[in-house]
Amino acid sequence: MNVDNNRFPRLPWIILGLGIIFLAIGSYIGLFVAPPEALMGQVQRIMYVHVPTAWNALLAMTFAFVCAVIFLFKSDWKWDARMEAAIEVGVVLAFLLCCQGAIWAKPTWGVWWDWDPRLTTTAVLLFAFLGILALRKFVDDPARRAIWSAVATIIAYVDVPIVYYSVRWWNSLHQLQSSPSTVSRQFWLPLRMNAFGILFLMTAFIMLRARVASMRLEQELVPPPALGETA
Amino acid sequence: MNGMIPGGWNFVVAAYSVTAIVLAIYGASVIARLRSEINRRNHD
Amino acid sequence: MLTAALRKELLLQWRSRAQFMAVFVFGAAALLLFSFAVGPVAELLRQFSAGFLWLGLLLSSTLTLAESFHAEMENRAMEGLLLLPANPRALYYGKAIANWLQLTLLGIALIPVMVVLYDAGTTRIPMLILVIALGTAGLSAPGTLYAAMTAQVRSKQTLLPLLLFPLIVPALLASVKATSLIILGDPMNQVRSWIVLLASFDAIYWSLCGLLFGKVVEE
Numbered sequence: 001m002n003v004d005n006n007r008f009p010r011l012p013w014i015i016l017g018l019g020i021i022f023l024a025i026g027s028y029i030g031l032f033v034a035p036p037e038a039l040m041g042q043v044q045r046i047m048y049v050h051v052p053t054a055w056n057a058l059l060a061m062t063f064a065f066v067c068a069v070i071f072l073f074k075s076d077w078k079w080d081a082r083m084e085a086a087i088e089v090g091v092v093l094a095f096l097l098c099c100q101g102a103i104w105a106k107p108t109w110g111v112w113w114d115w116d117p118r119l120t121t122t123a124v125l126l127f128a129f130l131g132i133l134a135l136r137k138f139v140d141d142p143a144r145r146a147i148w149s150a151v152a153t154i155i156a157y158v159d160v161p162i163v164y165y166s167v168r169w170w171n172s173l174h175q176l177q178s179s180p181s182t183v184s185r186q187f188w189l190p191l192r193m194n195a196f197g198i199l200f201l202m203t204a205f206i207m208l209r210a211r212v213a214s215m216r217l218e219q220e221l222v223p224p225p226a227l228g229e230t231a
Numbered sequence: 232m233n234g235m236i237p238g239g240w241n242f243v244v245a246a247y248s249v250t251a252i253v254l255a256i257y258g259a260s261v262i263a264r265l266r267s268e269i270n271r272r273n274h275d
Numbered sequence: 276m277l278t279a280a281l282r283k284e285l286l287l288q289w290r291s292r293a294q295f296m297a298v299f300v301f302g303a304a305a306l307l308l309f310s311f312a313v314g315p316v317a318e319l320l321r322q323f324s325a326g327f328l329w330l331g332l333l334l335s336s337t338l339t340l341a342e343s344f345h346a347e348m349e350n351r352a353m354e355g356l357l358l359l360p361a362n363p364r365a366l367y368y369g370k371a372i373a374n375w376l377q378l379t380l381l382g383i384a385l386i387p388v389m390v391v392l393y394d395a396g397t398t399r400i401p402m403l404i405l406v407i408a409l410g411t412a413g414l415s416a417p418g419t420l421y422a423a424m425t426a427q428v429r430s431k432q433t434l435l436p437l438l439l440f441p442l443i444v445p446a447l448l449a450s451v452k453a454t455s456l457i458i459l460g461d462p463m464n465q466v467r468s469w470i471v472l473l474a475s476f477d478a479i480y481w482s483l484c485g486l487l488f489g490k491v492v493e494e
Contacts, residue, residue, distance in 0.1 A: 016258070027247060042239035046246040053250065072490060092257045096250060103246045107239055128441035135438060138428050148424050151487045152438060155417060158483060159442055166445035166472055170452060201254060208261045215268040 012207040019200030026052075026193025034187055043107050048187075050100045052195035054118070056202050057097050060090035061125065063206070065157035068150035077217055080146040083153060084136065085209035087129050089202055094126040117168040124163050128156040142220050276362060280369025287346055288373055298338050299381060303388045305331040310392055317394055324395035325454035329410065329447055332382050336411070337436045339381070340418040343374050344426035367488035371419040371481070378411035379404075395458045402466065406453045409473040413446030414439075416480040423491055449473045 030048030037044035067083035070076075101119040102112045113119075132152045139145040288295070309327040313319050383404060390396045397403060421438045425431040453469040 031243070031247065040239075042243050045243045049247060049250045089257075092253065096253045099249050099253070100246050103242050103249065107242045124441050124444050128438075131434075131437040131441060135424070135428075135434060138430050138434060144427075147490055147493075151420075151491055152424075154487065155420075155480075155483065156442060158479065159445070162445045162476060162479070166448045169468070169472070170448045198254075201258070205258060205261055208265050212261065212264045212268050215272060219271075 009207075009211065012204040012211075015200050015207070016204035019197050019202075019204060021197070022193050022200060023197030026190045026195075026197050029193065030190030034190055037187075040108065043104065046100060046104045048190045048194055049198075050097070050104060051191055052198045053093055053097050053100060054122075055195055056198045057090060057093035057122065059199070060086050060093055060202060060206070061129070061157060061160070064090055064129075064153055068153040068157075071146060071150045072154075077142075077146070077221070078214065080150070081213035081217060082206065082210045083150065084213045085206045087132055087149075087153065088209055089205050091126060091129050091133065092205075093198075093202065094122050094129070097122050098126065115167075115171050117164055117171055120167045120171070121160065121164040124167075125156070125160060128159065129153075132156065142217060276365040277368055280365045281372055284343075284369045284373035285376070288377055291342070294342060295377060295381070298335050299384050301338060302331045302335040302381060302385050305334055306385065306388050306392055320393040321395050322455075322459065324389055324393035325451045325458055327393065328382075328385060328389045328454060329451045331385060332378065332407075332411065333414065333440070333443075333447065335381055336378055336414045336418060337432075337439070339377055340374060340415075340422040340439075341426070341432065341435055343370055343419065344422050348426050363489045363492050364485050366492075367419065367423075367485055370423075371415050371484070374419050374422075375408075375412050375415035378415055379408050382407035382411055397458045399457050403454065403457050406450060406457065406466075406470065406473070409470065409477060410446055410450030410453075412477045413450070413473060413480065414443055416477065416484045417442050420484040420488055420491060423488065446473060446476050449476070 027049065030045050034045070034048070036042050064083050064086035067079045067086055071079035071083060098119065101116070101122070105114045105116075106112050108114075132149050135152060136145055136149050139148060306327055309323075309330065310320055313323060386400075386403065386407075418435075418439055421435055425434045425438070428434060449469045449472040453466050453473065456466045456469070
């Protein structure tokens with residue numbers, strides 16, 4: 001890394017490094033040090049990455065919502081860039097969550113998908129935010145793109161608790177199985193380490209991705225003189 | 232003691248691998264995009 | 276203000292009633308196609324009839340909603356409307372109500388199709404109409420907002436359903452459950468809770484989308 005200002009910023013890299021370290025240690029403990037759980041055996045270990053991913057996915061989406069609201073009030077492009085980053089990272093984490101959930105469900109319930117309310121809500125959320133990313137791709141005018149995707153983000157985020165409760169009701173009429181169980185006290189260490197690990201990774205990703213979005217916006221808003229039209 | 236679920240270890244490995252791979256690929260893609268934006272700006 | 280907007284919308288819709296017929300035929304065709312997915316098994320068809328009805332309505336709604344801003348887009352009438360000292364909120368609610376009415380009518384028109392194809396008759400018709408009205412209201416509020424956005428964008432036909440479908444999952448679930456209980460029997464009177472869920476969804480989104488519409492169409 002060079003010292004030049006236009007080169008990679010230093011802070012996200014530090015955070016990224018921290019994240020990798022925490023995640024590596026937490027995973028090691030979760031995989032090899034923590035004892036297997038009484039009922040589910042080794043499969044329980046999946047919770048040590050699944051639960052932290054879930055916390056952070058929700059955090060990313062919440063941050064996206066906050067950025068959307070702030071942007072609508074302040075009209076500062078910085079928040080649009082952050083929102084774009086948060087949505088993208090949130091989508092990646094939600095997708096990861098669904099994969100982990102399916103891998104957990106197969107040995108536990110015998111099926112790849114068990115309509116657990118939390119996971120089902122995640123799937124709906126994943127599609128909702130993917131739609132918002134698609135919206136951003138198809139709108140060329142930066143101001144409209146920012147406002148519309150902020151509005152869509154607010155609408156989608158408000159929907160999250162509603163989706164969760166409706167799926168829970170819908171599901172409860174058919175199934176009695178419990179969702180991925182809570183983890184008992186002695187297993188907290190790997191969970192917490194991984195939670196911080198993924199939190200740091202996510203923060204670094206959002207910072208870097210927001211930087212990308214900002215730079216692209218800069219280019220859109222002040223095009224080279226030859227083109228003429230300005231926002 | 233091995234778990235009640237046979238072959239459970241395979242799924243654990245799968246879950247952790249998927250996590251690592253997805254995060255690594257996404258991270259690489261963000262870094263690559265950042266790099267290309269910086270290059271573009273430096274060459275303008 | 277609102278009544279003027281509403282009157283204009285209803286007039287527009289009356290003028291394009293051939294389009295309503297086309298959407299109805301589309302919906303009925305969808306119901307027919309769904310039965311091919313299951314096969315001629317009367318029991319199964321009856322069990323899933325509520326789901327099929329609402330899926331058919333949902334698919335048809337994308338056509339109706341997309342059409343609803345067609346007139347504005349054709350002659351750039353949208354900008355003209357917004358230049359008037361009129362509240363964009365009135366424009367939104369006028370359109371949303373008009374869309375809602377059209378979808379409710381569509382739902383009611385599809386009831387006999389459902390009854391015939393799936394042997395899904397019921398005596399609780401008023402209740403069924405209530406559920407259809409509440410459910411389509413849930414589709415219409417966010418749908419009208421998204422239709423306004425996507426009308427001005429490339430790839431609008433794909434974007435509207437892409438944005439709308441994940442969002443209305445609660446309304447879909449509640450509508451299907453409630454309709455299903457009405458058709459198949461409801462010993463524990465659970466319909467009420469689903470209707471409450473639907474009504475809450477509607478209340479939240481009719482207010483939220485009305486609030487945000489101004490931002491969507493401002494220049």
